[in-house]
Amino acid sequence: MAKNGQTQNVTIRVQRFNPDVDAKPYLASYEIEATADTTLLDALEQIKATLDGSLTFRRSCRHAICGSCAMNVNGRNMLVCNRRVNALLDRRGRVTIRPLPYLPIIKDLVVDRTSFWEQYLRVKPWLIPPENGAAPAGEYRVLPAEVEALKMAETCIMCGACYSACQVVAMNKQYIGPHALLKAFLRVLDPRDAAPAERLEIVGGDDGVFRCHTIFNCIDACPKGLDPTFAIETLRKLAQKRLAFAAERVERQKSLGTGRDA
Amino acid sequence: MTYITGLAHEETITHDVLVVGAGLAGSWAAMTASQQGVRDIGVLSKLHPLRSHSGAAQGGIAAALNNVRPVADSGSRGPLEPVPPGDEPPDSWELHMFDTIKGSDWLGDQDAIELMVRQAPEIIYEYERMGCVFSRLADGRIAQRRFGGHSMPRANYAADYTGHVLLHTIHEQALKQGVTFYSEWYCMDLVVEDNVCRGLVALDVVSGKLHLMRAKAVVFATGGYGRAWKITSNATANTGDGVAIAYNAGVPLMDMEFVQFHPTGLYGKGILMSEACRGEGGYLRNKSGERFMERYAPDKMELAPRDLVSRSEQTEIEEGRGVGADGQGVFLDLTHLGAEKIMQRLPQVHELALDFTGVDIIEAPVPIQPTAHYSMGGIPTDARCQVLADAANTPVVGFYAAGECACVSVHGANRLGTNSLLDASVFGRQAGTAVAEFVLGGAPMQPVDGDPVARNKARIARYVNGRTAHNPQPVTPIAAELKETMTKNVGVFRQQARLQTALHTIKELQDRFADVQIMDKGARFNTDLLAALETEHLLTFSEVIVVSALARTESRGAHFRTDYNKRDDEKWLKHTLAHKDGPHAPRLSYKDVTIFYDRFPPQERKY
Numbered sequence: 061m062a063k064n065g066q067t068q069n070v071t072i073r074v075q076r077f078n079p080d081v082d083a084k085p086y087l088a089s090y091e092i093e094a095t096a097d098t099t100l101l102d103a104l105e106q107i108k109a110t111l112d113g114s115l116t117f118r119r120s121c122r123h124a125i126c127g128s129c130a131m132n133v134n135g136r137n138m139l140v141c142n143r144r145v146n147a148l149l150d151r152r153g154r155v156t157i158r159p160l161p162y163l164p165i166i167k168d169l170v171v172d173r174t175s176f177w178e179q180y181l182r183v184k185p186w187l188i189p190p191e192n193g194a195a196p197a198g199e200y201r202v203l204p205a206e207v208e209a210l211k212m213a214e215t216c217i218m219c220g221a222c223y224s225a226c227q228v229v230a231m232n233k234q235y236i237g238p239h240a241l242l243k244a245f246l247r248v249l250d251p252r253d254a255a256p257a258e259r260l261e262i263v264g265g266d267d268g269v270f271r272c273h274t275i276f277n278c279i280d281a282c283p284k285g286l287d288p289t290f291a292i293e294t295l296r297k298l299a300q301k302r303l304a305f306a307a308e309r310v311e312r313q314k315s316l317g318t319g320r321d322a
Numbered sequence: 323m324t325y326i327t328g329l330a331h332e333e334t335i336t337h338d339v340l341v342v343g344a345g346l347a348g349s350w351a352a353m354t355a356s357q358q359g360v361r362d363i364g365v366l367s368k369l370h371p372l373r374s375h376s377g378a379a380q381g382g383i384a385a386a387l388n389n390v391r392p393v394a395d396s397g398s399r400g401p402l403e404p405v406p407p408g409d410e411p412p413d414s415w416e417l418h419m420f421d422t423i424k425g426s427d428w429l430g431d432q433d434a435i436e437l438m439v440r441q442a443p444e445i446i447y448e449y450e451r452m453g454c455v456f457s458r459l460a461d462g463r464i465a466q467r468r469f470g471g472h473s474m475p476r477a478n479y480a481a482d483y484t485g486h487v488l489l490h491t492i493h494e495q496a497l498k499q500g501v502t503f504y505s506e507w508y509c510m511d512l513v514v515e516d517n518v519c520r521g522l523v524a525l526d527v528v529s530g531k532l533h534l535m536r537a538k539a540v541v542f543a544t545g546g547y548g549r550a551w552k553i554t555s556n557a558t559a560n561t562g563d564g565v566a567i568a569y570n571a572g573v574p575l576m577d578m579e580f581v582q583f584h585p586t587g588l589y590g591k592g593i594l595m596s597e598a599c600r601g602e603g604g605y606l607r608n609k610s611g612e613r614f615m616e617r618y619a620p621d622k623m624e625l626a627p628r629d630l631v632s633r634s635e636q637t638e639i640e641e642g643r644g645v646g647a648d649g650q651g652v653f654l655d656l657t658h659l660g661a662e663k664i665m666q667r668l669p670q671v672h673e674l675a676l677d678f679t680g681v682d683i684i685e686a687p688v689p690i691q692p693t694a695h696y697s698m699g700g701i702p703t704d705a706r707c708q709v710l711a712d713a714a715n716t717p718v719v720g721f722y723a724a725g726e727c728a729c730v731s732v733h734g735a736n737r738l739g740t741n742s743l744l745d746a747s748v749f750g751r752q753a754g755t756a757v758a759e760f761v762l763g764g765a766p767m768q769p770v771d772g773d774p775v776a777r778n779k780a781r782i783a784r785y786v787n788g789r790t791a792h793n794p795q796p797v798t799p800i801a802a803e804l805k806e807t808m809t810k811n812v813g814v815f816r817q818q819a820r821l822q823t824a825l826h827t828i829k830e831l832q833d834r835f836a837d838v839q840i841m842d843k844g845a846r847f848n849t850d851l852l853a854a855l856e857t858e859h860l861l862t863f864s865e866v867i868v869v870s871a872l873a874r875t876e877s878r879g880a881h882f883r884t885d886y887n888k889r890d891d892e893k894w895l896k897h898t899l900a901h902k903d904g905p906h907a908p909r910l911s912y913k914d915v916t917i918f919y920d921r922f923p924p925q926e927r928k929y
């Protein structure tokens with residue numbers, strides 16, 4: 061293993077495919093120099109800059125917050141910007157990078173996320189605020205514990221690693237999918253949202269939470285350590301007492317303008 | 323409510339309003355214009371909107387909400403407490419205004435600053451009502467923390483991923499409004515004729531097709547230009563396309579020499595460790611463990627503004643007290659904060675240090691260095707985001723700009739942390755209001771002469787085929803050499819000879835760039851082509867930065883000249899405008915700063 065500052069030769073195998081030219085995807089091998097700090101993204105950039113400028117992948121933030129760079133590495137979905145080459149070498153000193161599985165390939169490591177975004181839009185990701193003029197002069201009062209419960213969903217970066225690891229998605233593109241169910245969870249649990257009944261109807265329907273087979277692939281794949289399965293299980297329970305939950309929400313919203321303790 | 327991507331045919335697309343950029347500024351502009359009755363709005367973004375760099379912002383967004391105050395007599399770094407309901411509000415927009423003006427080293431335009439700080443609380447409440455999950459006090463009010471250069475705790479935050487939640491919230495609201503998003507479309511040219519904006523040319527990245535896009539009004543919200551430096555906190559998308567495109571279309575660029583270097587970028591990588599690290603009480607230490615800020619800002623210490631802290635670090639480094647393999651870093655020490663506070667308030671920062679350097683900040687200090695971070699300069703606008711063509715404030719009809727690509731100027735020579743998310747939000751909304759008035763007031767679709775698409779096809783063909791068969795130049799080394807020279811010669815400390823070296827190198831690189839040839843020859847998702855376009859833009863505005871910096875023979879805010887180390891109000895209390903015209907472009911002209919001399923006259927800036 062390379063120590064700080066030392067370089068080491070490694071082999072990066074990348075699945076290439078340009079539908080305009082290639083009959084089918086193939087693996088290409090590139091030799092590069094890596095240090096202990098070289099990330100998978102650094103490696104791809106190095107290949108593109110020095111060996112083959114046509115190698116195509118998405119990236120932007122370089123620090124695991126924009127969600128661009130999810131790929132399949134040695135058979136597992138992950139972000140490539142925050143993982144070091146060194147830690148992912150197989151026994152023969154190689155790393156193998158493929159596009160996210162089960163999605164159409166646009167070119168090389170760039171996949172078509174159309175169905176992913178369609179499902180996101182389907183759950184109405186935006187907050188639907190109370191209509192009754194409960195809007196206070198300042199902020200709605202949301203308690204720290206309520207915020208804490210949302211944390212698990214609010215840090216999702218929509219990278220698609222979970223979606224493309226999900227066996228149910230692989231079989232059925234109608235399934236809403238872990239990312240969009242997590243978003244639905246965020247809105248359903250938000251005390252400021254006025255449409256939990258409608259939301260629970262969508263996620264409790266044919267393409268929603270009851271399709272999940274709890275295989276837990278999404279949890280393994282998530283680079284942000286989130287737990288879409290927990291969200292799905294919570295939504296299942298709430299879907300079963302949809303109207304009672306909506307009634308509780310109406311009650312809760314009565315004190316939104318002032319806070320419970322105030 | 324759609325994402326359009328990969329159109330099969332080349333076409334002319336028209337909208338009432340076109341917004342370029344889907345970060346906070348672009349999304350606010352689109353959402354607001356839609357709310358005010360403009361029906362037909364298109365937003366282009368070279369990344370999927372949720373990938374925009376606004377999402378990387380960590381620390382907070384400023385507004386004097388008066389939810390929190392310092393405990394009495396506990397000093398400028400002491401503990402905070404909630405303001406009991408009914409108590410005298412400790413903070414005010416006037417204080418926020420003064421801090422911003424002082425931070426700007428008096429180069430900020432005070433009319434625009436006043437507008438921004440007065441709208442600040444309302445913008446936060448609006449985010450909150452739209453579903454943004456802020457961190458909270460026990461009674462449910464929004465929590466606030468300290469930030470450098472602000473005399474009161476007025477940074478409103480969601481842990482250390484504030485930008486992420488703001489961006490997702492506003493994007494979703496724009497979707498709800500029915501805005502059409504052209505996702506992964508790259509704007510490569512702007513059509514301005516006779517000072518009237520007529521539309522733009524865009525490359526649909528997935529298909530590789532070029533489209534003429536016409537609109538009654540165009541808003542640029544393309545973000546910053548930190549990618550011209552090797553060590554930077556900026557995303558790879560922050561290549562200053564918007565400023566370069568506007569400049570090429572004949573619009574001047576304002577105050578481009580002012581670039582903020584953030585004091586705490588991860589050593590060797592530039593990735594940001596939020597200022598919240600110091601806001602929450604972190605220390606900076608040199609090689610021998612000394613808290614060196616004692617020597618530079620004995621009162622504010624680590625919470626002095628960014629330009630000052632970065633210069634202090636650089637001085638430590640240059641005088642041999644740095645850390646790291648090449649001595650180019652100093653330590654950020656958070657170990658005394660304890661695991662609980664770190665995991666509660668700085669979870670992202672904790673993970674970043676661990677992932678990229680292997681350091682657990684709970685246990686050990688992490689090496690950091692100044693990193694190119696924020697672009698104060700940009701496309702000149704008035705407070706309604708109307709783009710201006712010259713020092714006489716002649717408008718470029720139908721062209722608006724907001725956010726980091728614009729220069730209103732609220733940040734002047736140095737931006738305070740948390741003021742730019744505020745800037746992007748407030749002025750994004752202003753731009754939305756202004757274009758709505760313009761369009762609903764009967765603005766016509768303007769004719770386009772000539773064939774701008776053909777012009778840009780020729781530009782692409784030149785990259786694909788190379789100008790001449792011999793001596794084709796690859797793109798990446800040119801970009802790399804530019805970044806190297808900008809980091810070395812146009813950084814925290816500047817000086818005539820070094821700036822001249824940089825200018826010389828840039829000209830040489832521009833010559834080499836004329837012979838560029840890309841490796842990817844296909845139409846489909848050609849990121850090699852994008853890199854060439856972006857590098858051309860980097861070379862264009864970097865020259866403007868250096869020429870503007872050479873001319874400004876004083877030190878103000880983030881622009882520090884070791885050969886002219888004093889602020890010189892007599893000669894330089896004015897904005898730089900760089901124009902692309904005549905044989906000696908950039909040609910510089912200057913413009914007065916808007917100052918309310920009765921209320922906020924220039925003073926010495928001391929912390």
Ligand SMILES: Cc1cc2nc3c(=O)[nH]c(=O)nc-3n(C[C@H](O)[C@H](O)[C@H](O)COP(=O)(O)OP(=O)(O)OC[C@H]3O[C@@H](n4cnc5c(N)ncnc54)[C@H](O)[C@@H]3O)c2cc1C
Nearest residue numbers: 343344345346347368376381382509545725726740742743
């Ligand atoms: C790491 C980091 C942390 C930060 N933390 C804070 C903070 O805590 N508080 C604070 O106030 N500020 C912070 N900032 C600054 C702040 O995030 C930015 O100034 C602000 O988000 C800019 O918003 P914007 O809408 O102008 O641009 P961006 O969010 O950068 O959006 C630019 C948009 O333009 C699009 N675009 C660009 N070029 C083209 C083109 N040619 N064609 C089509 N589309 C294009 C992009 O796709 C993107 O959608 C931080 C900055 C960084 C780098």
Ligand code: SF4
Nearest residue numbers: 216217219220222282
């Ligand atoms: S839940 Fe995790 S894996 Fe799925 S989209 Fe969100 S961040 Fe990515």
Ligand code: FES
Nearest residue numbers: 120122127129141
């Ligand atoms: S580049 Fe943004 S998440 Fe990896």
